[in-house]
Amino acid sequence: MSGPCDGRFWQWIEIERKALASNVRRFRALAGPRRLLLAVVKANAYGHGLIETSGPALAAGVDWLGVHSAEEGLALREAGLGCPILMLGPAAPGRIEEAVRQDLRFTVYDRAAAEGISAAAVRLGKTARIHVKVETGTNRQGLPVAEVVSFFARLARLPGLEIEGLSSHFANIEDTTSLAYPRRQMALFNEAAAAVREAGYPIPIKHIAATAAAIVFPESLCGLIRMGIGLYGLWPSKETYLSCRLRKRRPFVLKPVLSWRARIAQIRRLSKGAFIGYGCSYRTTRPTRLAVIPVGYADGYDRGLSNAAYVLLRGKRAVVRGRIAMNFFTVDVTDIPGAAAGDVVTLIGRDGRETVSAEALAALAGTIGYEILARLNPAIPRRVI
Numbered sequence: 001m002s003g004p005c006d007g008r009f010w011q012w013i014e015i016e017r018k019a020l021a022s023n024v025r026r027f028r029a030l031a032g033p034r035r036l037l038l039a040v041v042k043a044n045a046y047g048h049g050l051i052e053t054s055g056p057a058l059a060a061g062v063d064w065l066g067v068h069s070a071e072e073g074l075a076l077r078e079a080g081l082g083c084p085i086l087m088l089g090p091a092a093p094g095r096i097e098e099a100v101r102q103d104l105r106f107t108v109y110d111r112a113a114a115e116g117i118s119a120a121a122v123r124l125g126k127t128a129r130i131h132v133k134v135e136t137g138t139n140r141q142g143l144p145v146a147e148v149v150s151f152f153a154r155l156a157r158l159p160g161l162e163i164e165g166l167s168s169h170f171a172n173i174e175d176t177t178s179l180a181y182p183r184r185q186m187a188l189f190n191e192a193a194a195a196v197r198e199a200g201y202p203i204p205i206k207h208i209a210a211t212a213a214a215i216v217f218p219e220s221l222c223g224l225i226r227m228g229i230g231l232y233g234l235w236p237s238k239e240t241y242l243s244c245r246l247r248k249r250r251p252f253v254l255k256p257v258l259s260w261r262a263r264i265a266q267i268r269r270l271s272k273g274a275f276i277g278y279g280c281s282y283r284t285t286r287p288t289r290l291a292v293i294p295v296g297y298a299d300g301y302d303r304g305l306s307n308a309a310y311v312l313l314r315g316k317r318a319v320v321r322g323r324i325a326m327n328f329f330t331v332d333v334t335d336i337p338g339a340a341a342g343d344v345v346t347l348i349g350r351d352g353r354e355t356v357s358a359e360a361l362a363a364l365a366g367t368i369g370y371e372i373l374a375r376l377n378p379a380i381p382r383r384v385i
């Protein structure tokens with residue numbers, strides 16, 4: 001296993017361009033040529049690296065990028081990306097003017113925000129594009145269906161605004177194989193769109209589907225698909241995978257894009273009965289060779305992986321012994337002949353025939369793959385391979 005050869009880093013993250021492109025092709029096949037594909041790159045592109053991932057995603061055929069905050073959108077502009085960028089979260093008031101100047105699209109669902117954006121657009125002599133978000137049952141962001149038409153009417157009177165999109169978001173599609181709740185949300189969304197049409201407003205780009213809906217609920221495909229986790233090659237959940245198989249859809253192959261690797265800082269020889277790490281939570285039962293990995297929970301290697309996960313070394317598994325500390329953890333390499341300081345270990349990814357998936361770490365840590373990825377420390381260097 002080879003890594004960056006300059007020796008500046010103890011750990012790094014590899015982004016596999018071919019896997020990303022393969023995932024984009026899968027969604028393109030689902031979406032057809034005319035629907036827009038938006039790559040959700042919030043949370044540092046789910047830990048993959050905002051800039052490192054966005055360029056390759058666009059090169060692979062993604063049409064739009066979706067971010068949470070204005071800062072993320074502005075960072076993309078700073079990096080020279082000129083594609084359409086939609087902010088999925090609310091823009092902080094102090095960022096609105098810069099966001100309008102840089103042509104970031106806004107998600108809007110309240111009057112005060114719309115007025116602020118309009119005022120900034122007028123000051124700059126620009127048109128701000130906005131996507132109106134409808135509340136259909138997630139109760140996080142959005143305005144009630146009954147208020148959508150009057151909101152459009154109010155927006156039409158504000159200068160400097162163009163209503164480009166109508167959106168909503170599913171609450172309960174990843175956690176079940178039942179489509180009952182998403183069907184209700186979809187019906188409300190369609191109701192809102194019909195009311196807008198009847199009131200005589202141009203129909204903007206409609207979008208509600210994220211990864212899971214795009215795969216298991218084709219009726220939810222409208223003008224644009226917001227792909228997050230699937231773009232990175234993970235299934236949203238076991239239920240989504242099961243749902244896909246139960247509905248006998250063609251096998252949908254996703255390829256994990258990210259690998260996380262580190263180098264062994266030191267090999268230690270312990271006698272039988274030695275304690276390892278904080279809390280002395282592990283005691284050796286045999287003479288043990290222990291490899292020290294200079295990675296910890298500050299980097300996103302969850303403390304819940306203490307005495308539970310394994311890393312890969314020379315194509316073999318090396319079990320975590322003792323607690324994960326802030327910047328260190330240790331693994332047992334007694335049964336891996338030749339293990340030496342400087343060797344590369346794989347924390348997430350493949351080595352030979354063995355794989356550690358983000359989902360597997362999530363299961364051990366009591367969370368979901370999304371969180372394992374999103375919490376990878378942005379300071380870890382990312383390299384596109």
Ligand SMILES: *Cc1c(COP(=O)(O)O)cnc(C)c1O
Nearest residue numbers: 040088169210211226227228229
């Ligand atoms: C994060 C997010 C997505 C992407 O969801 P995935 O399940 O990762 O595909 C889509 N839309 C909104 C509004 C989001 O916040």
